[in-house]
Amino acid sequence: MSSSDDDAPLLKASRPSGLNPGVSIRFGPIDNEDVDMKDAANGVNGHAVGKRRARVSAGKQSYAEAESSEDEKPLSKKRRVSTKKQDDSDSEEDIPLARKANAAKLPRASETAIGEESDSDIPIERKLKKQKANIEKKAEQEAKAIRKAEATSLKKTSTEKAAANGKKPKANGVKTENGVGTKKIKAEPSTPVKKGKGKATPVKEESEDVEAAEEEEEYRWWEDPTKGDGTIKWTTLEHNGVVFPPPYEPLPKNVKMKYDGIPVVLEPEAEEVAGFFGSMLNSTHNVENPTFQKNFFDDFKAILKKTGGAKTQKGEPIDIKEFSKCDFKPIFEYYDAKRLEKKAMSAAEKKALKAEKDAAEAPYMYCMWDGRKQKVGNFRVEPPGLFRGRGEHPKTGKVKTRVQPEQITINIGKEAKVPPPPEGHKWKEVRHDQEGTWLAMWQENVNGNYKYVMLAANSDIKGQSDYKKFEKARELKKHIDRIREDYRVGLKSELMADRQRATAVYLIDKFALRAGNEKGEDEADTVGCCSLKYENVSLRPPNTVIFDFLGKDSIRFYDEVEVDPQVFKNLKIFKKAPKKEGDEIFDRLTTSALNKHLSNYMPGLTAKVFRTYNASYTFATLLKDMKAEGTVAEKVKQYNDANRRVAILCNHKRTVTAGHANQMEKLGDRIKGLRYQKWRVKMMMLDLDPSQKKKKGAKYFELDDDLDQAWIQEHQAFLVEEQKQKITKKFEKENEKLAAEGEKEMKPKELDERLAVLKDMEKKFQKENKTGKVEAEGKGQTIEKLENNVAKLEQRIETMSLQAEDKENNKEVALGTSKINYIDPRLTVVFTKKFNVPIEKFFSKTLREKFDWAIKSVDEDWEF
Incomplete structure (x- = not known):
């Protein structure tokens, strides 16, 4: 496409001050109306996604374009009829479209004792724009440095070999392709390897002892760079x-x-x-x-x-x-x-x-x-x-x-x-x-999908699949600068197909959109970047794009993002008349064509690798600057804060679950319960020594304002019921043990006697409510012991408040998706080793088995 007068203003326009496209700016309700622009199609973009249908172009295109080959023709003219399913197989958490939350209110700040930062009214998305731009700039600089170092290493090796053979080295010492000096770079193994005759072998750790060697040797496949190179599994x-x-x-x-x-x-x-x-x-x-x-x-x-x-x-x-x-x-x-x-x-x-x-x-x-x-x-x-x-x-x-x-x-x-x-x-x-790698398979009748019996997540084969996925993302960091430079140039390409491809790569890289594939008429109407329809994209000047479509698993993807001015301009062009609802934005691009183009940069590179790379590289960058301090709970929160930043920067979002408000209310009640218990312990101090009121001040012994009498009585009833369940459960467990040992079980009368303490508990609470005094509980109580109890309760309150704050901050962010599927698990292992936090805080038993290779293969100095 030739640059027309109509294009000139936007082509020449400089980026507005402070604009760092690439982070969601979504706030407030959905804007149902499209933007009325002179050179954009008239009409309204509906947000209800209709059935996908083939685009039938009416009339001549309104933009001039040089004659092109068959590959440049609109896909509607090439009868795109593929019915293959979307091939993006990244496993994500299974989250259905959440229904609107019920009317239950979130607990007050005073109930959960959760504070906010002074600038909490500034959305985190805006705070992170500059950070994302800096991370991308650093990534591009690092890619150049890596390739330069590898080129120097290859040149040195070539020179040494030539000297040993008495031959004169080539001018560059590097093999070129197509006469343009493209360097062939061999990926390095992730662990050091001894070089010698025959097969390369992993370097053994110095701490390996003789006894361990005599036992059955653990198969550390991730240290064998040759494993999985062939096709025989x-x-x-x-x-x-x-x-x-x-x-x-x-x-x-x-x-x-x-x-x-x-x-x-x-x-x-x-x-x-x-x-x-x-x-x-x-x-x-x-x-x-x-x-x-x-x-x-x-x-x-x-x-x-x-x-x-x-x-x-x-x-x-x-x-x-x-x-x-x-x-x-x-x-x-x-x-x-x-x-x-x-x-x-x-x-x-x-x-x-x-x-x-x-x-x-x-x-x-x-x-x-x-x-x-x-x-x-x-x-x-x-x-x-x-x-x-x-x-x-x-x-x-x-x-x-x-x-x-x-x-x-x-x-x-x-x-x-x-x-x-x-x-x-x-x-x-x-x-x-x-x-x-399957053991059995069959075809189910509803969608015609093939179901496979595979090995478990913690098996060697599954582990190798994850390992290769993250290693592929690590390889991408060597080429990311060239890819970004190329698509920035391509945004102004004269060929419409090239311009569409560059715009699509930009959206995939910046906003973590999936590539998307054609769907059949009887399949779920989900789309991705390459298959976006006219009605899925709304434009709001000067540079805001609104996406609204059903994504993977039919989950609605709605987001408002700021984009580069040239990208905004391109999307306006891609939506020009005669395009209308049902027509594709990227009508000259397919997922397979896009992935074929990406594979020119590195073997096996596809659109979905960008999600893994961006998440892992972003977290790795944040990890380098992290100084996690304090208690384990505080360190876990700092990890989750970094994870949340990754999820936001990489657009890993989810709908707020219907039960979130109720969960927060229960968590708030638990924190209030601890604060009530702390007050009771303080009142016991006065029971032992009334002079403590003068020593510590009357305010120290005051009951929090939000702990009113109605709530206290309700909480006391809860404590009685909770105690009843504990006693009953213990009784049943003891009976099970007796039965297993062949002994006579206890009679129900024993349980009734144990439950008698509940009446004493109720009387005690009634007396406390009437007198406002609390008698010291337990034998040998002292002021020092009670002060220690107060300190322990304060620590529990602080820990639980951190958890509540974390939960509230994460309500719209898919932390699990980022942590499990997109952030290299070795980075989480590095965090645990660097800051001495148990791995159990981040990975469940199932995930520890799944990522066993990651846990055992790196130390705190490993870098993505």
Whole structure:
């Protein structure tokens, strides 16, 4: 595209003072109206996302452009008909679209004792703009330095080799491509390696002792740079197949769904489907959804037709036509009673059931992979039910049919024993695919997706996948400056396809948008950067862009961001008439074309690597400047503050959960409870020594204003109930132990005697409320002991207040998403070692197993 007079003002315009695009500026309600601009399309951008449809261009484009090849033609003219799913497989937390929060109020600041910074009225997004710009500048400088150092190292090595062979080195000492001096850079292994004849071996730590060597050697695959280079994933593979869900148990004869008030007799297959809906009547979010109801009822009628229809108890046929006449309450009441029955089981009974289940599944939990015992992840075949989907999925409510062995393909070693299928059945196929990391697979009926049985998250194969993902992001830091420089130039390209591609890379890099793929008509209407529609992007001068679309998992993505003036100008051009709602913004760009372009910078580079790189590099930069001090709780909060900055800078957001306000209120009550307990301890000091009031001052013993009498009485009742539950639980545990040891259990009378203390507790509280005095509790109490108790309670209050502040700050930020999926776990390990914080504070047991390679492979000096 040639620069026209219309483009000139924006092409020449300098960036406004203080403008650092790249951070969300979203505040306040959604602006439903599009911007009326002279050179933008007229009309209103609706925020309700409609069905994706193919763009049909009407008339000639309004912008001039040089003639281009087939690749430069609008995709609408190339009949883009791909129905492949979005290939961005980054695992994110499964967060549904939150419904509007209820009217419950957040606790007052005085209730939670949470303070705010003096500049708390300045949104953190604005505070971080300058910081993000500095981090990006530092990244680009570092990339140049890394490549320069590697080029010097390669040149030195080449010179030394040439000298040893008596040959004159080449002018540059570096191999070039296409005659332009592009350097071929070999990625360095993440750990030091000894070089010698034959295979490279990892450097052994000095602390390794002889006894450890004599034991079975731990396989530290992350220290072997050659592992995983080939396509063969295993040589030998043995496993026991999959676990099928239990067969359907028909309902009792007295439990029937009703149609128009009449009990209905169904065949077992149809009755099971009716039970799917009936058992989840308490899930109003699903069963009251019209799409869910329609999809379920369509499938239910099809199964009724297949099984011979419904009948009355006298055997007369019933034609089930209207969903509104179906009554599933009898089924719900039956299943709800079963749930309550299971919940009421004793701990011993639950434990016995679990032990029985574990014993039955034990043979399927592990496999032998190249002679090493590896844990299998999802070895259970998903039971039949109703598909729910995430967000506004068009297929929500459809019946997920029972998976049969005839649908399942087994992958196993040639020499291994093939696990037998259930009696009377056979496997669809048995393969020996050594390039596959799956053990079994089948195709589900709702979306046609393939389901795979894979190894567990803490297995070598899964760990290698994570390791490669983060190493790929580390490799990107060597090239980020060239990529950013190229797309800045490309923003003004004369070729529309190049300009669209540069704009897309800018949005992906700056705002962590996913690339996006084409969707079929029957798939969830989700989009990404390359598939943004006209109605998904609104423009507000001078440089604000408003995104509103359904992203991954049908979660609504709404954000307001400030962009570079040239990007704003480009988006105006991409939206020019004759484009209209339903047309694509980037009509000359596909995800595959974008990723192919990115792979020119480094092998395997795709759009989704930017999310990992930006998150990890940002956190690594913050970590270098961090000076975490104070208690463990304070250090954890400082880590979370840095994590939150990463999530904001990288646009990892989530909707506020419906229960957040209630959780904060409960947390506020717990803090108030500790403050009430602290007051009681102080009053005990006066009971022992009334002169303390004069020594410490009357204010020291005052009750906080917000701890009124009504709240105190309610809290006292809570304390009594809490104590009752503790006594009861302890009694049951002791009885379980006695039963396990074959001894006689205690009688209920013993429990009644133990619970008698609750009456004394209630009388004590009543007396305190009446007199305003608190008697010292416990034997041998002294003023010093009580002062120590006060100090401990103050520490607990401070710790819990930090947690509350953290929770409130994180309500719209997906910290888990950043920490688990995008921030290199080795950086979290570096933090724990550098500031002496237990790793358990950040990674659960499951995550510690998943990131075992990260925990064991780095020390506090490791750098991303």
